[in-house]
Amino acid sequence: MTDVQRAAEPVAAEGLMEKVVGLAKRRGFIFQSAEIYGGFRSTYDYGPLGVNMLRNVKDAWWRAMVQLRDDVVGIDAAILGPPAVWAASGHLANFTDPLVECRTCHSRWREDKLEGACPNCGGTDFTEARSFNLMFKTHAGPVEDQAAEAYLRPETAQGMFVNFLNVLQTTRKKPPFGIAQVGKSFRNEITPQNFVFRTREFEQMEMEYFVPPDEGPRWHEYWLAERYRWYVDLGIPEDKLRLRHHDPDELSHYSAGTADVEFLFPWGWDELEGIANRTDYDLKAHAAASGERLDYFDPTTGERYTPHVIEPAAGATRTMMAFLLAAYDEDEIGGERRAVLRLHPRLAPYQVAVLPLSKKEALEPLAREVLHLLQPHFMCDYDVTQSIGRRYRRQDEVGTPWCVTVDFDSLEDRAVTVRDRDTTEQVRVPLDGLLDELRRRAGDA
Numbered sequence: 001m002t003d004v005q006r007a008a009e010p011v012a013a014e015g016l017m018e019k020v021v022g023l024a025k026r027r028g029f030i031f032q033s034a035e036i037y038g039g040f041r042s043t044y045d046y047g048p049l050g051v052n053m054l055r056n057v058k059d060a061w062w063r064a065m066v067q068l069r070d071d072v073v074g075i076d077a078a079i080l081g082p083p084a085v086w087a088a089s090g091h092l093a094n095f096t097d098p099l100v101e102c103r104t105c106h107s108r109w110r111e112d113k114l115e116g117a118c119p120n121c122g123g124t125d126f127t128e129a130r131s132f133n134l135m136f137k138t139h140a141g142p143v144e145d146q147a148a149e150a151y152l153r154p155e156t157a158q159g160m161f162v163n164f165l166n167v168l169q170t171t172r173k174k175p176p177f178g179i180a181q182v183g184k185s186f187r188n189e190i191t192p193q194n195f196v197f198r199t200r201e202f203e204q205m206e207m208e209y210f211v212p213p214d215e216g217p218r219w220h221e222y223w224l225a226e227r228y229r230w231y232v233d234l235g236i237p238e239d240k241l242r243l244r245h246h247d248p249d250e251l252s253h254y255s256a257g258t259a260d261v262e263f264l265f266p267w268g269w270d271e272l273e274g275i276a277n278r279t280d281y282d283l284k285a286h287a288a289a290s291g292e293r294l295d296y297f298d299p300t301t302g303e304r305y306t307p308h309v310i311e312p313a314a315g316a317t318r319t320m321m322a323f324l325l326a327a328y329d330e331d332e333i334g335g336e337r338r339a340v341l342r343l344h345p346r347l348a349p350y351q352v353a354v355l356p357l358s359k360k361e362a363l364e365p366l367a368r369e370v371l372h373l374l375q376p377h378f379m380c381d382y383d384v385t386q387s388i389g390r391r392y393r394r395q396d397e398v399g400t401p402w403c404v405t406v407d408f409d410s411l412e413d414r415a416v417t418v419r420d421r422d423t424t425e426q427v428r429v430p431l432d433g434l435l436d437e438l439r440r441r442a443g444d445a
């Protein structure tokens with residue numbers, strides 16, 4: 001028997017953002033970067049719980065996109081790149097936002113996002129728009145001349161294109177096949193906003209899927225369905241998720257068709273992932289610029305062609321924020337309101353918390369034995385502070401699906417209590433069946 005009362009209404013969108021941002025800071029998910037120096041605008045650090053969750057998001061993506069497939073391999077390419085790469089990819093010429101300056105307060109804004117007056121001072125007198133390139137430029141080596149110019153990558157995708165031949169030759173893959181990468185990207189966003197939704201430094205999870213040219217549209221449809229399902233499987237409710245096809249005037253410079261997976265953020269529908277049909281744009285551009293032959297020779301047909309590319313491009317940090325927003329819930333236990341993150345067990349920072357019922361020394365050896373039994377298999381927390389009820393609430397608030405409590409009876413019967421986060425149901429489990437029981441629950445989830 002449990003006494004959980006679901007809140008009559010889902011947590012209102014209004015105020016949700018503040019609650020999740022507050023929880024993220026209070027419980028060590030996400031901190032403002034360089035906070036003791038007043039913070040550095042639009043950069044964030046991931047704390048002890050956040051780093052676990054972000055890794056889990058990236059691992060869940062890698063598992064679905066690489067581990068469970070035989071047609072996708074991974075790489076980890078450099079963040080720094082020479083201008084030649086970005087000239088060929090079109091980013092030097094096209095990766096720009098239209099920037100206007102408010103003549104009253106001199107703040108700068110993206111013209112396409114401005115809705116009338118200056119959000120800073122209310123002024124309505126703006127300069128003409130000029131193109132502002134979003135790439136961060138730096139210099140490699142001790143001399144700051146043109147020859148030493150380098151760029152921080154604004155997307156991970158180009159690492160896959162410039163390594164196309166290396167991967168083809170070393171893996172003997174043939175189209176359709178994909179190259180996946182997870183890593184940091186950098187964009188000098190004019191208006192970073194909404195917590196980690198749009199930042200200047202962020203992480204992407206991208207895959208370039210190389211297909212015979214006439215199969216592009218079919219594989220585009222395939223990846224739209226696959227990627228949508230990934231978010232649903234990890235717990236985003238379908239009424240908060242949609243696919244939206246871009247209008248022709250929205251398309252990026254390389255795209256013959258893009259659809260976004262969108263999430264219903266507190267401010268409205270916004271992008272989680274773009275799934276583009278990049279055609280042969282990138283391979284042809286790099287082939288022309290580098291002089292290398294970036295194509296595929298099919299020995300069975302004797303045909304040589306430049307593959308077309310379908311690209312599911314997701315943001316790890318942005319997606320983590322969506323998972324937090326979707327998971328946030330409140331309910332009542334025994335008349336007391338609790339915040340609970342209903343995170344999928346695969347995403348929760350800790351899967352299990354081991355809680356000795358009291359601080360009494362007699363319980364510690366067995367509690368540590370339980371911890372050491374579970375640690376090789378699950379990310380575990382160990383907490384002896386406060387009352388057991390308080391500790392359950394603290395674990396609920398950070399999304400831990402299962403608490404394992406060691407009490408004085410455990411010393412006699414070598415059994416522990418397993419408590420479920422969502423139902424708050426508690427069952428007694430013998431120690432020698434505990435690992436199997438938790439594995440079964442995690443596997444069922």
Ligand code: GAP
Pocket residue numbers: 154155156157187189196197198199200201202203204206271272273274311313314315316317318319
């Ligand atoms: N290679 C294609 C590409 O980079 P994109 O739509 O510009 O496409 C893909 O980026 C994803 O990366 C976005 O859907 C978003 O999740 C994430 N992303 C892009 N810019 C971001 C930013 N400034 N902050 C956080 N995430 C960002």
